[in-house]
Amino acid sequence: MVAPDQYDTLTPTEAIALQQELRHQVQLTPLEHPIRTIGGADISFNKHSETVYAGIVVLSFPDMKVLHRESIVGKATFPYVPGLLSFREIPTLMQVWNQLEQKPDVLMLDGHGQAHPRRLGIASHFGAVAGIPTLGCGKSLLVGKHDAPPQTPGDAVPLIHKDETIGAVLCTKAKCNPVYVSAGHLMTLRNAVAIVRKCMGKYRIPEPTRRAHEWVNEVRLAHGESKVPE
Numbered sequence: 720m721v722a723p724d725q726y727d728t729l730t731p732t733e734a735i736a737l738q739q740e741l742r743h744q745v746q747l748t749p750l751e752h753p754i755r756t757i758g759g760a761d762i763s764f765n766k767h768s769e770t771v772y773a774g775i776v777v778l779s780f781p782d783m784k785v786l787h788r789e790s791i792v793g794k795a796t797f798p799y800v801p802g803l804l805s806f807r808e809i810p811t812l813m814q815v816w817n818q819l820e821q822k823p824d825v826l827m828l829d830g831h832g833q834a835h836p837r838r839l840g841i842a843s844h845f846g847a848v849a850g851i852p853t854l855g856c857g858k859s860l861l862v863g864k865h866d867a868p869p870q871t872p873g874d875a876v877p878l879i880h881k882d883e884t885i886g887a888v889l890c891t892k893a894k895c896n897p898v899y900v901s902a903g904h905l906m907t908l909r910n911a912v913a914i915v916r917k918c919m920g921k922y923r924i925p926e927p928t929r930r931a932h933e934w935v936n937e938v939r940l941a942h943g944e945s946k947v948p949e
Contacts, residue, residue, distance in 0.1 A: 846904025
């Protein structure tokens with residue numbers, strides 16, 4: 720198995736083959752332990768730059784108090800290929816994870832888990848590599864179809880791809896676009912949706928990934944980059 724710090728040696732064809740291998744290691748099993756802490760992870764890079772900004776914020780659950788945060792500024796030489804973005808992002812994110820003094824019980828990533836053409840978005844990919852419970856909460860639709868998005872906060876409709884339920888389209892704030900929730904690893908879709916519902920605050924984006932996004936923007940600004948909007 721190719722380690723994340725060697726992803727830059729892969730061709731896109733080899734990366735797809737590794738995705739197919741990793742997807743069979745993903746376990747969509749119910750959470751085994753209560754959640755007392757949750758991490759939010761975000762990654763930011765300029766499309767044609769090798770510089771990657773990655774951050775993780777650890778919060779208490781469910782009251783969402785920040786307990787710990789770490790960040791890394793790294794390099795990503797793997798090409799920008801839709802469907803393979805996790806190969807650019809995970810090496811640096813794994814460095815952040817490894818230096819966390821306090822590891823969260825679950826990790827919410829700004830992106831998708833099962834709601835991916837090959838069922839290995841960044842949340843499933845990272846979960847399988849790190850061996851931790853993960854879920855994805857994406858801001859935009861990558862793959863699949865769904866009924867009209869719900870308008871009441873907390874309501875959700877299924878996200879379907881090839882006759883398979885791969886996620887949920889969840890309303891987190893009235894009069895806003897929904898978010899796209901999917902299981903990553905070591906949890907079910909029901910677990911993932913329940914977690915995001917408990918992380919809903921005043922904003923469209925759930926608190927763990929919203930706080931991680933703010934943290935990564937702080938890091939970008941400290942390195943002379945402009946902020947990235949939500």
